[in-house]
Amino acid sequence: MKNRILYAVSVCILVASFILAGFAGVQAQSEATKIEKLTVAFVPSRDPEEIVTTTEPLKDLLKAELAKAGYEIGEVDITVGTNYEAVGEALSAGTADVGLIPGGTYVLYDDGADVILTATRAGLSKDSDNAIDWNDGLPTEPSDKQAVSYRALIIAGPSEKGLELSAKVNNGEELTWEDLDSANWSVMSTSSPAGYIYPTIWLQDRYGKGITDLAHAVQSDSYGSAMARLAAGQVDLLVGYADVRRDNVEKWTSEFGRTASIWEETNVIGVTPAIYNDTISVSKTSKIMTDEFKQALTDAFINIGNTEEGKAVIAIYSHNGYMPAKSSDYDNERKAQELVQELSSK
Numbered sequence: 001m002k003n004r005i006l007y008a009v010s011v012c013i014l015v016a017s018f019i020l021a022g023f024a025g026v027q028a029q030s031e032a033t034k035i036e037k038l039t040v041a042f043v044p045s046r047d048p049e050e051i052v053t054t055t056e057p058l059k060d061l062l063k064a065e066l067a068k069a070g071y072e073i074g075e076v077d078i079t080v081g082t083n084y085e086a087v088g089e090a091l092s093a094g095t096a097d098v099g100l101i102p103g104g105t106y107v108l109y110d111d112g113a114d115v116i117l118t119a120t121r122a123g124l125s126k127d128s129d130n131a132i133d134w135n136d137g138l139p140t141e142p143s144d145k146q147a148v149s150y151r152a153l154i155i156a157g158p159s160e161k162g163l164e165l166s167a168k169v170n171n172g173e174e175l176t177w178e179d180l181d182s183a184n185w186s187v188m189s190t191s192s193p194a195g196y197i198y199p200t201i202w203l204q205d206r207y208g209k210g211i212t213d214l215a216h217a218v219q220s221d222s223y224g225s226a227m228a229r230l231a232a233g234q235v236d237l238l239v240g241y242a243d244v245r246r247d248n249v250e251k252w253t254s255e256f257g258r259t260a261s262i263w264e265e266t267n268v269i270g271v272t273p274a275i276y277n278d279t280i281s282v283s284k285t286s287k288i289m290t291d292e293f294k295q296a297l298t299d300a301f302i303n304i305g306n307t308e309e310g311k312a313v314i315a316i317y318s319h320n321g322y323m324p325a326k327s328s329d330y331d332n333e334r335k336a337q338e339l340v341q342e343l344s345s346k
Contacts, residue, residue, distance in 0.1 A: 032072040035288050038062065039077045041087045041096035043105065046316055048080040054316045061310055065300035071293065088113065094285035098297065100317065103333040104193075104340075106279045110327065116298045117280040118325040120305075121318060123147030124242055131169050134268035140246055148277055148323050151242040152194035154202070154270030157230035158258070159184075162237065166267035175269060177207045183236040185217040186226040190343050194241040195223070197336045198272040205273075210339075224248065230266070231256035237269070273332045278317060279325060298324060 040058070042051050059076040066073055079096065081087035084105045090096035092112025099105075099113065106115055123143040126134050134140070134153070156162035156169075161183050168175060180203075188195025200210040211217050218235065220226035227248045229235045238244075245262050252262035280301055282289050304310035305321030314321075 032067065032070050033293075034072045034074070035293075036074040037077055038066075038073050038075070038098070038288070039079060039096045040098045040100070041090050042078065042080045042100050042317075043084045043087050043102065044080050044082070045102075051080050051316060052078060055313055057309060058304070058313050061304050061307075061313070062300055065303050066296055069296035069299065071296055091281060091283040092285065094283050094287065097283055097286045097288060099281050099283075100278065101281055102278050103276045103330050104337060106281050107330050107334045107337055110330075112284050113281040114284055114294070115279045115281045115325045115327055115330065116294055117301055117322040118148040118329060119277040119279070119314075119317065119319040120146035120148055120321045120323055121150070121277060122320060124150075126242075127151065129271055131268045131271055132172070134271070135166070135170055137263055139249070139263055140243060146320055146323070148325070148329075149274035150194075150277070152198040152202075152239060152272040152275060153242055153244070153268050154199060154272075155230070155238045155240065155245065156267045156269050157233065157236060157238065158265040159233040159236045162230075162233075162267075165236070165269050169269045170267065177209065180207075180237075181213075181215050183216065184234070185211070185214055186220045186229055186235040186238045187211055187217050188220060188223070188226070188239070191340070193275050193336065194244075194272075195239055197339055198275055198332070199239040199270070200339055201332065201335055202270055202272045224251070227251065228256050231258050276325075276329050276333060278319065279330075280322060 040062075042055065044051070055078050058078065062076050063073045079090075081090065084101065085108075087096065087099045087101055088105050088109030091099045091101075092109050101113075106113060123145045124147070125141040125143050127147070128134065131154075156166045165175060165179055165183065168179065187199070190196050196211060203210050203213075220229065223240050223244050226235070226238050226240065227244070228251075230238045231252060245266060249262055252258050252265075258265060280297075282294055282297065301322050302324075305314060305319070311320065
């Protein structure tokens with residue numbers, strides 16, 4: 001009898017322990033971290049009213065995703081800066097908690113901001129560092145794979161000099177500075193990442209010189225006019241974003257008077273370092289920004305970018321989704337900003 005009583009008491013204690021543990025777990029789950037206000041700032045790359053209207057659903061999407069991570073958000077405030085610098089300054093001051101900003105803005109304000117995500121866009125079928133890999137005569141096509149960066153290319157046209165430089169590259173020969181300096185170049189304005197800044201970095205990395213050191217470089221007002229000059233043999237080389245040829249496939253024959261396709265008549269002779277896409281960055285001085293909350297925001301934006309409703313919101317910035325980022329991803333952008341400052345001081 002005594003053993004039965006002891007057994008019954010043991011069972012009761014064990015059951016009570018399970019009940020109390022379960023109750024404690026439920027209580028812990030219900031005690032979410034409360035944040036009164038989360039401020040998300042956008043740069044004015046589109047009309048501010050359009051940005052505010054389009055991103056309105058982001059408020060509830062963020063609340064729902066952050067709730068899964070144990071954060072109860074009272075209000076999500078979406079703002080649009082008067083300019084790009086205003087958003088960078090807001091992150092540095094802690095008056096904005098999260099900012100959707102370009103890589104250039106991030107590196108200018110990285111003393112006060114941490115990058116957590118890079119935007120993804122549809123990638124291309126080619127993304128090699130080696131120029132020859134782009135010269136198989138086949139079109140560069142969109143890829144199912146999402147990309148966090150894009151390339152700028154130095155493209156040779158069908159002129160005599162363009163064909164000469166293409167032949168050297170396709171034969172595996174290194175181009176000399178004299179080769180490049182003897183060609184006629186089409187470039188874009190000095191503020192263009194793909195049409196000026198990153199090609200200058202490419203030249204500096206290899207030859208210690210930039211576009212301003214070239215004997216023959218003319219500025220085009222658009223990529224369309226630059227392609228027309230390349231087709232006509234007025235320039236030998238063009239610098240532009242990786243799918244600039246895709247955007248001019250039809251014009252190459254219909255408007256620019258060429259008989260063969262753009263893929264047959266042009267070759268890539270140089271590929272710049274990767275130009276990273278826009279960032280989602282967080283304030284280093286925000287009172288609510290802990291390491292745990294940064295991770296929760298990282299996961300929340302990735303999840304939002306994987307939903308149809310979320311994609312409709314972030315499409316206003318031509319974003320398809322997000323991938324984790326680190327500061328060193330933007331080291332080439334730091335070089336680019338130094339170059340911009342150099343050029344503006346001249």
